[in-house]
Amino acid sequence: MVFTIGLLGLGTVGTGTAEIILDSEGRNPLLQEIKIKQVGVNNLEKPRSVTLDPGVLTTDLESIVNDPEIEIVVELLGGLEPARSLILTAIRNGKHIVTANKAVIARYGDEIYTAANQAGVYVLLEAAVAGGIPVIKPLKQSLGVNRITSVIGIINGTTNYILTKMSTEGLDFADVLAEAQELGYAEADPTADVDGGDAADKISILAAIAFGERVKREEISCEGIRQISATDISYAEDLGFVVKLLAIAKGGMGQSLQIRVHPTLVSQDHPLANVNGVNNAVLVEGDPLGQVMLSGPGAGKGATASAVVSDIVNVAGILKSNSQGKDLDPHLSCNHDNYAQLMPLAEITTRFYTRFLCNDVPGVIGYLGTCFGKHDVSLESIVQIGFQEDLAEIVVVTHDVKEGDFRQALAEIENLDAIASIPSIIRVL
Numbered sequence: 001m002v003f004t005i006g007l008l009g010l011g012t013v014g015t016g017t018a019e020i021i022l023d024s025e026g027r028n029p030l031l032q033e034i035k036i037k038q039v040g041v042n043n044l045e046k047p048r049s050v051t052l053d054p055g056v057l058t059t060d061l062e063s064i065v066n067d068p069e070i071e072i073v074v075e076l077l078g079g080l081e082p083a084r085s086l087i088l089t090a091i092r093n094g095k096h097i098v099t100a101n102k103a104v105i106a107r108y109g110d111e112i113y114t115a116a117n118q119a120g121v122y123v124l125l126e127a128a129v130a131g132g133i134p135v136i137k138p139l140k141q142s143l144g145v146n147r148i149t150s151v152i153g154i155i156n157g158t159t160n161y162i163l164t165k166m167s168t169e170g171l172d173f174a175d176v177l178a179e180a181q182e183l184g185y186a187e188a189d190p191t192a193d194v195d196g197g198d199a200a201d202k203i204s205i206l207a208a209i210a211f212g213e214r215v216k217r218e219e220i221s222c223e224g225i226r227q228i229s230a231t232d233i234s235y236a237e238d239l240g241f242v243v244k245l246l247a248i249a250k251g252g253m254g255q256s257l258q259i260r261v262h263p264t265l266v267s268q269d270h271p272l273a274n275v276n277g278v279n280n281a282v283l284v285e286g287d288p289l290g291q292v293m294l295s296g297p298g299a300g301k302g303a304t305a306s307a308v309v310s311d312i313v314n315v316a317g318i319l320k321s322n323s324q325g326k327d328l329d330p331h332l333s334c335n336h337d338n339y340a341q342l343m344p345l346a347e348i349t350t351r352f353y354t355r356f357l358c359n360d361v362p363g364v365i366g367y368l369g370t371c372f373g374k375h376d377v378s379l380e381s382i383v384q385i386g387f388q389e390d391l392a393e394i395v396v397v398t399h400d401v402k403e404g405d406f407r408q409a410l411a412e413i414e415n416l417d418a419i420a421s422i423p424s425i426i427r428v429l
């Protein structure tokens, strides 16, 4: 059989995808039956590192999603438009979709999956989360019988690279970001990565699968790593922690779902603490499973293309087994349409690390203890850890507390004349 596919985009991942398909020897035999009919690009003149048959490249992306011969459309454009419109047109034309686009799925997944279910086609997205690490299929299939209680991930390689480098070399955020941009590890516009948006897109997808409910992306609380300083990383290390940007989804077993992305102090002996550099990891906890951690390369040409092509082969396998026209396989489709009610941040329970800069006068530590106590915030430790010029630095680590209570205590503490500033508030896993 021949399975005819059209690619939208020939950037890094598109090139990796074409390279795997065109070099099929020693890989899955179904690859030999996949034919790339068209590849949609912006610029026909741009030099390409992959050699395609003449006439395969086109700037007419609409023609790909409307081509009756193309059975699978592989969307690798990224961004919201025209990706969303092209995916929807392809679906309405009865084509299966493989995509690496977490942004479009996180925001328009409901519209896209509703259309796909109506059209009886698959939308597969293994490459959209954690690059080459299989997480979508394991969550849906291999772990699907568990009651999942949490999914916690390091799912942005750029920020993990920056935090790792800040930690190993004692550098500040801005210096590491500039170097990462020079080396091409970070985008020229790093906003989506460093402000946590990319991780929020990905955890919204993972949470929807793990907890079986649709998630409104805009309801996810999201903090990035711009405010993390070398000072905090060093103090965290003294206290036995590393700093990681975590994407957290917790719930199930009668608990409301909480989904958040923020820098987090992680105990040095926690499995996620040793995931360094551009690597990603996803820690899944469920009943009766216990914990499973999936880790590996979360981005890059080969790793992401590996996930894209595996999804193409999955669809080809379904087409080959002649099950088309029958109901969609629930293991590969989206079969929930209710929306998750997310727990407000003020209601979550977590530990906090907080650094205060204050005048070194009698009574400050007592005042902090009293204020926290008044608001039901129990402290694990309070240490005057050093000086910044003539201001004393006090670091407080709390026990598990309700975030709303903690914020109320801080609002009161800020009013004390002796408190000059509160440079850092970081949650602790």
Ligand code: HSE
Pocket: 128, 130, 131, 155, 156, 157, 158, 159, 193, 198, 298, 299, 300
């Ligand atoms: N920009 C992402 C990251 C890779 O840094 O992990 C693509 O999802």
